[in-house]
Amino acid sequence: MRIDYDDLPEPVRMDMKSRFGVIRTARTVEAGTNCDIAAVLETDSAGRVFLKGLPEDHDSVRDQQREARVNPYIEEIGPRLLGSWSIAGWDLIAFDAVEDAxxxxxxxxxxxxxxxxxxxxxxxxxxxxxxxxxxxxxxxxxxxxxxxxxxxxxxxxxxxxxxxxxxxxxxxxxxxxxxxxxxxxxxxxxxxxxxxxxxxxxxxxxxxxxxxxxxxxxxxxxxxxxxxxxxxxxxxxxxxxxxxxxxxxxxxxxxxxxxxxxxxxxxxx
CATH class of the missing domain: 3.90.1200.10 (Aminoglycoside phosphotransferase (APH), C-terminal lobe)
Incomplete structure (x- = not known):
């Protein structure tokens, strides 16, 4: 079941703030089934960010990490990767959000x-x-x-x-x-x-x-x-x-x- 950004553990949200500045708004993306958190964030320093993630013990974490490994090689085909990391039991990946899509x-x-x-x-x-x-x-x-x-x-x-x-x-x-x-x-x-x-x-x-x-x-x-x-x-x-x-x-x-x-x-x- 997908959760909202505000339901993430506080250490995760504090880490996001340190990376991307104050999170002004967070809109949960309902489409898709392969991640527990998927949200478009309006941030102070990085603009619109698409964040998705899974608990570190989830079966699909290796698939998400595969996506992070491939992304640097597909510029202008997929959105730019902003980072991939783990914190407080969560495996997270962030991209530039595609505008008006x-x-x-x-x-x-x-x-x-x-x-x-x-x-x-x-x-x-x-x-x-x-x-x-x-x-x-x-x-x-x-x-x-x-x-x-x-x-x-x-x-x-x-x-x-x-x-x-x-x-x-x-x-x-x-x-x-x-x-x-x-x-x-x-x-x-x-x-x-x-x-x-x-x-x-x-x-x-x-x-x-x-x-x-x-x-x-x-x-x-x-x-x-x-x-x-x-x-x-x-x-x-x-x-x-x-x-x-x-x-x-x-x-x-x-x-x-x-x-x-x-x-x-x-x-x-």
Whole structure:
């Protein structure tokens, strides 16, 4: 359950004041589920700051720390990291808050899609840093038809991998990719492949979604067999998550879309 900034222990709030000046206002951000505190702060010395954090014994702390390690390498793709630290039993991470932003709209014809395409191209051209992170083969290999397919997923590209609309912030000028907790090293086409079910769930046909992806060089260069194998893998993954968490009905559209895309590519979950 997410808490408000004022509910953090006093040593945490005093530490925040020493780092960023007086905290004038604190607005809890309700979207997202992977942190216990998420707030936009109006500060004296750093302007608007986005703070998120977890108790140090939380299972997701290592994911948050992965995000902090990756962030310095993704300037102009994700918001600037202001700091990552632990105090009074809390693991915290702070960024420049993105001004006047909203979550991405993936529906056909959305003006957000060209902005997303631009930032995904930037990411595809960004070298993957030599920091500890998951590999695509390890992360999705168990969902492939056979172990030989793992090699199709491996690569040296930096992948965001979580294109939930809330993780793509849209301003008048551009798109920003936020929440890098699931950063992964792997084949360059994978980020686009992970986005496709979301496009389909938003109203694109499989042909329309693939035509959008095909405008990207990394998709054009990808092995079609690798794309097909991965489509089947993620449909299986989403299906298993749906069975494991049957109460989370909001997931069903993406589960259905992943199956539709896998069927479109001539494979089944």
């Amino acid at each position: 909203r979550h991405a709209d993936y529906t056909p014809g959305s003006p957000d899609l060209p902005k997303l395409a631009t930032v995904m191209k930037q990411l595809a051209e960004t070298p993957c840093p030599s920091v500890p992170m998951m590999t695509a083969g390890r992360r999705w290999g168990a969902y492939l038809d056979n172990t030989e397919g793992v090699a199709l997923l491996e690569g040296s590209s930096l992948l965001h991998t979580d294109y939930h609309g809330g993780n793509v912030l849209i301003t008048n000028e551009r798109a920003w990719l936020v929440d890098w907790a699931w950063a992964t090293r792997g084949a360059a086409f994978i980020d686009l492949a992970l986005l496709l079910p979301r496009l389909i769930a938003a109203g694109h046909s499989p042909d329309q979604a693939e035509a959008w992806a095909a405008k990207h060089t990394v998709w054009q260069d990808a092995n079609p067999a690798a794309i097909t194998a991965f489509a089947a893998a993620i449909s299986r993954l989403w299906g298993q998550l749906a069975e494991r968490h049957a109460d989370r009905k909001a997931r069903q559209p993406i589960v259905d879309a992943a199956i539709i895309w896998a069927d479109h590519r001539g494979t089944t979950a």
